[in-house]
Amino acid sequence: MATREQIEFIGLVVDHLMAQGVIEPGLLYESPFTDVAPQGPVQLFDNARTTRIFDVIEEINRSAIA
Template identity: 45%
Template sequence: MITHLTKHGAMDPAVLFESPFTGAAPPGPGQIFASEQSQRLIAVIRSINDSAAPQSA
């Protein structure tokens, strides 16, 4: 995720259900993390995306 965010500046949480992320957990992050942790992970990704978005003056 860090590499993806560094390269692209943002990340659609849906990519967690695609390659290369599904290599370790084919069904998605729910296979590795508890439900609450998966939800927190997605919330953090969205927060990063929001802070990376250009701010209008």
């Protein structure tokens, strides 16, 4: 089950994507994301899930640009 912080973090990603259409992966290590997880997604998710988050972001970014 997801924690409140995980849900909030992913919610911020979704909000950013809805507003901007793309997201630079490095932004996950800046505010407002670090307001939820000061060390970025690795603080909230295991390695496999962190990798999956970045993979999904890359897929979304590619489709938004194409």
